[in-house]
Amino acid sequence: MTMIEVSDLHKSFDGQEVLTGVNFTVEKGDVFAVIGGSGQGKSVLLKHLLGLIKPTSGHVYIEGEDISALSGPALYKLRDRFGYLFQGGALFDSMSIFDNVAFPLREKTKLKPAEVKTRVDEELDKVGLTGFGHKYPAEVSGGMKKRAAFARVLVMRPEIVLFDEPTTGLDPILVDSVHRLILWGQKTYGFTAVIVSHEIPKIFDVAGRVGMLDKGVMVEVGTTGEIRNSGNPVIRRFVHGAGENLNGENSILNAAGRA
């Protein structure tokens, strides 16, 4: 069953086109990765899925409902099905880790304080943050912030989780931890996931299907195997890490004069 369908999505900012006709679908329960170079519009695309940004043209359907056409209470109702893990975590600075994770429960449910505490303690334990609830975001590391933000997402048991570069800025060990956490969360709660990531090739161990965004379009969508073995030169360059210097030579070794 198709959970997310992006249809001919275009987006411009002040005349500059960022997305120029994106098309792809995500099936229910899938883990779909969006890969691509920096500045290709991956985060912009992700925000369209939640209706945080409205397209210049095109549509985003969530189980057949066009989220890009919604506003007000109807949009908020559809958003209740989502969780969004922002690149920097987006924890509220003025609240402790505990209060951050408790925030959606307190605001959107009728749980009693004791029940909220139990749920939050459980989620913090699952992400390995037991004992850190009293700390503030400024007092913890980047990896801990991401885990706290993930706990805040999971505490509401969303059907769809969007991850905006969940491992950016983390060391390789933490990258593995976050990926394992995503896989564990997806297996435990069964959500549909869309992950924007630079982590090649590690993201292929997490995702079931991958789409490569380049110059505002999805150049190819397929399984991780299909993308890894793609004959498309843009994808091959990105996946196998061949760089370009500024005047377009194909090999960074050429540019360094060491080929």
Place this chain on the structure above:
Amino acid sequence: MLNVFQMIGAWALGILREMGSMFIFLVNTVLWMFRPPLKLGRVMRQVSFIGSKSVPLIVLTGGFTGMILGLQIYYTLQKFGAEGYLGPAVALSLIRELGPVLSALMITGRAGSAIAAEIGIMRITEQVDALESMSLSPFRYLMVPSLAASVISFPLLASIFNVVGIYGGYMVGVKLLGLSSGTYFSGIQDFVQMEDIRDGIIKSLCFGVIVMWISTYQGYFTRHGAEGVSRATTTAVVMSSTLVLVWDYFLNSLMI
């Protein structure tokens, strides 16, 4: 030549677009204020930040304003042999004008800038987007508490400013310059009417709305990182201060 007209046209259209955006923002904030539940805890927190924590500043500036008024007005009245009117002159100047205006300007510099910066930083670190992603309106959590708190705090702070200022004028006029205490206060009683106090409170309420409207607007639409926050904070203070004075003139023309 056409380019000059195009530039002027683009500039004018930009101003109109900005004014429209600000008006829609204010209307949204007011509408959300009447949609339950009102976040009373957050309102009280903002009352504490905008109101209680501004009291020392208001007392200091109110006191010295009253003392300056005492000196200057006494000096002027002395030329006409009318020193006895010092009390009502100081009181009316404060209650009708200087209390609401100067307290609004002080709070703009202190709380308005801080709120613009706070919301601006929340915007650039995606905390505002995080609220939206949880289907929670940033208006309910950020804008409404600040606006409600300033509607509560501004008239109270202006009143504290007035009282302290009147005593500042008393210290100068009576203790320093030898005017009789009875003359000072009985003049205030004779000449200050409820309408003067009412007009002062209406001004404070309007200034409270203006300052928080502009400060929260600038913070909410911050872009471009730290430089954007800095620009938003500066614009919030300058625009709020200017609009307070402009609106003060229009209110005066209606009230007098």
